[in-house]
Amino acid sequence: NAxxxxxxxxxxxxxxxxxxxxxxxxxxxxxxxxxRQDPGMGLRLIHYSVGEGTTAKGEVPDGYNVSxxxxxxxxxxxxxxxxxxxxxxxxxxxHLSYEQYFGPGTRLTVT
Amino acid sequence: xxxxxxxxxxxxxxxxxxxxxxxxxDTSESNYYLFWYKQPPSRQMILVIRQEAxxxxxxxxxxxxxxxxKAAKSFSLKISDSQLGDxxxxxxxxxxxxxxxxxxxxxxxxxxxxxP
Numbered sequence: 001n002a003x004x005x006x007x008x009x010x011x012x013x014x015x016x017x018x019x020x021x022x023x024x025x026x027x028x029x030x031x032x033x034x035x036r037q038d039p040g041m042g043l044r045l046i047h048y049s050v051g052e053g054t055t056a057k058g059e060v061p062d063g064y065n066v067s068x069x070x071x072x073x074x075x076x077x078x079x080x081x082x083x084x085x086x087x088x089x090x091x092x093x094x095h096l097s098y099e100q101y102f103g104p105g106t107r108l109t110v111t
Numbered sequence: 112x113x114x115x116x117x118x119x120x121x122x123x124x125x126x127x128x129x130x131x132x133x134x135x136x137d138t139s140e141s142n143y144y145l146f147w148y149k150q151p152p153s154r155q156m157i158l159v160i161r162q163e164a165x166x167x168x169x170x171x172x173x174x175x176x177x178x179x180x181k182a183a184k185s186f187s188l189k190i191s192d193s194q195l196g197d198x199x200x201x202x203x204x205x206x207x208x209x210x211x212x213x214x215x216x217x218x219x220x221x222x223x224x225x226x227p
Binding site for chain 1: 115144153154155156158161202204206208212213214215216217218219220
């Protein structure tokens with residue numbers, strides 16, 4: 001039982017490049033979330049999903065897209081990376097939507 | 112929208128002492144949960160303790176306990192017999208139950224340092 005895993009763990013992008021972050025969970029959770037964490041800040045919600053095939057915007061969705069084609073996977077895409085997207089990205093999942101289990105995070109640097 | 116405020120950016124105590132981290136929140140919701148998460152240098156987010164707003168009894172988990180004051184919208188975390196492994200960032204988080212699939216709202220965190 002791996003819990004919540006994130007791929008990759010680290011990534012460096014140049015401005016304008018695109019990439020996809022993968023989140024996978026093996027707990028059969030309905031709800032999945034993407035957060036970003038910046039220095040001196042708590043985590044902020046980017047997008048979330050309440051089930052396969054559904055997604056919704058969170059607090060800071062601009063510049064990101066998401067997809068939930070399979071229940072166990074939640075993908076976060078950056079179509080044209082900007083330095084302001086340099087951050088640590090966390091994925092989380094939950095069954096009852098209040099107790100969330102977090103992945104180990106992905107550190108993304110955009111130069 | 113709800114907000115979570117942690118007014119102590121950093122705290123430092125000696126090992127074995129008791130320390131209290133403060134958190135206040137603002138919401139118009141009546142049904143919600145509050146959490147404390149720990150983030151050690153490994154950056155993994157670890158759930159420390161959870162409090163349901165409808166419960167009057169304060170939650171406890173071993174050395175960790177909360178003081179939940181619903182009317183004052185205050186949710187402090189007390190760590191007893193602090194240990195070196197308690198050194199970490201601590202985040203207070205809010206979750207509203209009705210329509211709450213839109214995720215947790217976090218405070219900015221308190222960096223707790225346990226000195227040997």
